Amino acid sequence: MKLAMIGFGQAGGKIVDKFLEYDARTGSGIVQAAIAVNTARADLMGLQNVPQESRVLIGQARVKGHGVGADNELGAEITEEDIDEVQGAIDNVPVHEIDAFLIVAGLGGGTGSGGSPVLAKHLKRIYTEPVYGLGVLPGSDEGGIYTLNAARSFQTFVREVDNLLVFDNDAWRKTGESVEGGYAEINDEIVRRFGVMFGAGEVGLGDDVAESVVDSSEIINTLAGGGVSTVGYDAETVEEYNSGGLLSRFKSNNKDDMQTANTTNRITSLVRKAALGRLTLPCEIEGAERALLVVSGPPEHLNRKGIERGRKWLEEQTGSMEVRGGDYPVHEPNVAAAVLLSGVHNVPRIKELQQVAIEAQENIDEIQKESEENLESLVEDNEDELDPLF
Amino acid sequence: MNWIHSSRAVVLGVLLAVALLTAGTVGAVQIAGFDDAPDSAEVGEEVSVEVELTDLYGDNVPDDEWTLTGDSELGGADWTVIVRDAGGDEVDRVDPVNESFEVGIDRDANHVTVDISVTGDIPEIDEFDYEDPEVEEILAMELAQLTADGDRATLADGTYYIHAYTEESREARTAIDDAHEAAEDADSDSARDDVDDAITFYNNGEFESAANTANSAQESVESSQQTRQLLIFGGAAVVVVGLLVGVIYYWRESQKPTSKLQ
Numbered sequence: 001m002k003l004a005m006i007g008f009g010q011a012g013g014k015i016v017d018k019f020l021e022y023d024a025r026t027g028s029g030i031v032q033a034a035i036a037v038n039t040a041r042a043d044l045m046g047l048q049n050v051p052q053e054s055r056v057l058i059g060q061a062r063v064k065g066h067g068v069g070a071d072n073e074l075g076a077e078i079t080e081e082d083i084d085e086v087q088g089a090i091d092n093v094p095v096h097e098i099d100a101f102l103i104v105a106g107l108g109g110g111t112g113s114g115g116s117p118v119l120a121k122h123l124k125r126i127y128t129e130p131v132y133g134l135g136v137l138p139g140s141d142e143g144g145i146y147t148l149n150a151a152r153s154f155q156t157f158v159r160e161v162d163n164l165l166v167f168d169n170d171a172w173r174k175t176g177e178s179v180e181g182g183y184a185e186i187n188d189e190i191v192r193r194f195g196v197m198f199g200a201g202e203v204g205l206g207d208d209v210a211e212s213v214v215d216s217s218e219i220i221n222t223l224a225g226g227g228v229s230t231v232g233y234d235a236e237t238v239e240e241y242n243s244g245g246l247l248s249r250f251k252s253n254n255k256d257d258m259q260t261a262n263t264t265n266r267i268t269s270l271v272r273k274a275a276l277g278r279l280t281l282p283c284e285i286e287g288a289e290r291a292l293l294v295v296s297g298p299p300e301h302l303n304r305k306g307i308e309r310g311r312k313w314l315e316e317q318t319g320s321m322e323v324r325g326g327d328y329p330v331h332e333p334n335v336a337a338a339v340l341l342s343g344v345h346n347v348p349r350i351k352e353l354q355q356v357a358i359e360a361q362e363n364i365d366e367i368q369k370e371s372e373e374n375l376e377s378l379v380e381d382n383e384d385e386l387d388p389l390f
Numbered sequence: 391m392n393w394i395h396s397s398r399a400v401v402l403g404v405l406l407a408v409a410l411l412t413a414g415t416v417g418a419v420q421i422a423g424f425d426d427a428p429d430s431a432e433v434g435e436e437v438s439v440e441v442e443l444t445d446l447y448g449d450n451v452p453d454d455e456w457t458l459t460g461d462s463e464l465g466g467a468d469w470t471v472i473v474r475d476a477g478g479d480e481v482d483r484v485d486p487v488n489e490s491f492e493v494g495i496d497r498d499a500n501h502v503t504v505d506i507s508v509t510g511d512i513p514e515i516d517e518f519d520y521e522d523p524e525v526e527e528i529l530a531m532e533l534a535q536l537t538a539d540g541d542r543a544t545l546a547d548g549t550y551y552i553h554a555y556t557e558e559s560r561e562a563r564t565a566i567d568d569a570h571e572a573a574e575d576a577d578s579d580s581a582r583d584d585v586d587d588a589i590t591f592y593n594n595g596e597f598e599s600a601a602n603t604a605n606s607a608q609e610s611v612e613s614s615q616q617t618r619q620l621l622i623f624g625g626a627a628v629v630v631v632g633l634l635v636g637v638i639y640y641w642r643e644s645q646k647p648t649s650k651l652q
Contacts, residue, residue: 022650025646025647025648026648026649026650027648028650192650192651192652195650196650196651199650235651235652237652296650296651297651330650330651332648332649332650332651332652334649334651334652335651336651336652
């Protein structure tokens with residue numbers, strides 16, 4: 001699946017930057033075009049792989065390139081005003097070659113949180129290609145204002161995109177890691193998951209063609225119903241056979257049956273682990289409307305039976321009949337299962353986020369209300385004997 | 391007769407001819423000692439040439455009584471000629487100080503060997519020729535036979551020349567030799583032209599100009615060789631650095647993880 005990626009805000013820009021690096025490193029060919037949009041000049045300068053001409057600085061008249069300071073309403077306003085500048089960068093994208101747009105943003109901040117729903121609305125109005133969002137939720141320890149931003153942006157973003165893929169930082173934060181290292185690792189996780197998911201149908205010259213290809217239309221149809229999606233992923237290192245070798249031919253004769261059983265079991269186990277334990281947005285998978293399973297690895301470690309069993313298991317677990325599946329042969333000693341669950345409803349983390357956001361909103365309102373009275377009592381003298389100058 | 395027999399006859403014929411030729415020279419007057427004499431000497435330098443004559447009555451000297459004569463171009467040639475008998479005792483002796491000598495050889499007087507020595511200075515030379523060194527040679531000793539009927543015949547191998555040089559001419563010749571070699575090694579036409587000029591100077595007796603021209607020819611060849619060498623080394627260094635950078639780049643690229651799944 002070929003995507004035009006637009007990284008909005010600091011987190012979005014960094015993730016798109018990582019996607020480009022992954023693309024160049026693995027040759028998966030999913031990023032057809034990459035654009036980074038920001039209100040802060042410094043954040044744009046920190047990117048390494050996004051081409052200079054695709055870095056768009058908006059709101060220079062309002063914030064002079066210093067960012068919106070976690071004010072997502074301002075972020076949305078600025079995006080609305082400067083949408084033509086973003087469109088200018090998108091005009092250079094060969095839209096006929098892409099399958100979809102993907103807007104990547106951190107939902108807790110200002111620019112990305114406020115601007116990405118505005119951009120999504122704009123793109124959907126102009127283009128027929130689907131517009132997907134990849135939103136990163138802030139960790140619960142990041143503070144009330146970020147949670148409030150995320151909750152408000154989430155609501156809007158889900159409404160404006162064709163599907164919102166969510167990654168929850170809270171589920172992936174480990175204790176005791178540095179700020180930079182922590183985010184870099186999380187970004188790696190994001191890129192790997194979505195890289196395998198979106199890269200599945202992209203066959204280059206000399207690549208093996210899958211038995212059952214996961215084409216971009218499979219992904220589009222899985223995401224078609226809208227709503228919120230999560231991706232589960234798990235990988236396991238395996239021994240890669242030298243399938244062309246004489247020795248391995250002798251060996252494989254004796255062990256064929258055992259290997260088939262092993263392969264099947266490995267795949268089903270990976271699918272279970274991916275769906276139950278390693279979702280980008282932890283949720284109850286029961287009730288997911290649609291699902292897509294991609295099993296990737298060396299061709300000799302993939303088998304139809306394993307994938308079918310994994311798919312069937314997903315059908316049982318989600319209760320949905322719309323579970324697609326396929327394989328993605330790669331030549332490296334790992335087998336991985338990626339599960340895309342679309343239209344998930346039972347997400348405790350979102351409810352929790354909204355609760356905290358409501359509290360934060362009330363707190364802010366209360367403080368604002370009290371603020372004037374408190375200031376007055378501080379400034380004015382008790383008997384009102386003093387007069388202001390003018 | 392087949393070819394084996396005919397070739398055997400040819401070989402026999404050749405052997406016979408060789409044997410006859412050798413027999414013809416066995417009887418010639420034998421002169422020993424030129425090997426120890428100097429090949430070359432500076433103008434004004436005193437040199438000595440000493441030889442011993444044996445087989446005085448060989449085939450080429452049919453008479454039993456003849457006159458041995460010697461000439462030399464050495465300045466103030468001082469001869470010492472001693473005729474000895476079979477026991478090595480002195481029978482006759484002449485030691486003239488001029489350009490030639492004469493001494494009688496007589497089988498009946500028991501003349502068996504002759505010791506001849508000449509000492510003198512290398513005289514000035516008027517002509518120089520780089521390519522024909524014979525022009526620069528001085529006749530140190532020429533031995534001849536005067537027969538009873540007054541014929542003069544130079545003895546076989548009885549002539550000895552010494553190459554004469556001055557300090558300047560030798561330096562110029564060495565410089566031209568070196569320059570010539572360098573020009574040939576480098577296959578440089580301009581250097582060859584310079585060497586030809588130097589030779590012309592040399593032949594005219596202008597040794598300083600000859601040496602200077604030869605030296606400058608050699609220097610130009612060497613400097614162009616150095617430049618070429620520098621270029622070769624520079625090119626090699628660039629290639630090596632390029633390879634090194636390539637290898638490091640390839641290694642670093644190969645170290646990067648390319649896994650899509652882990």
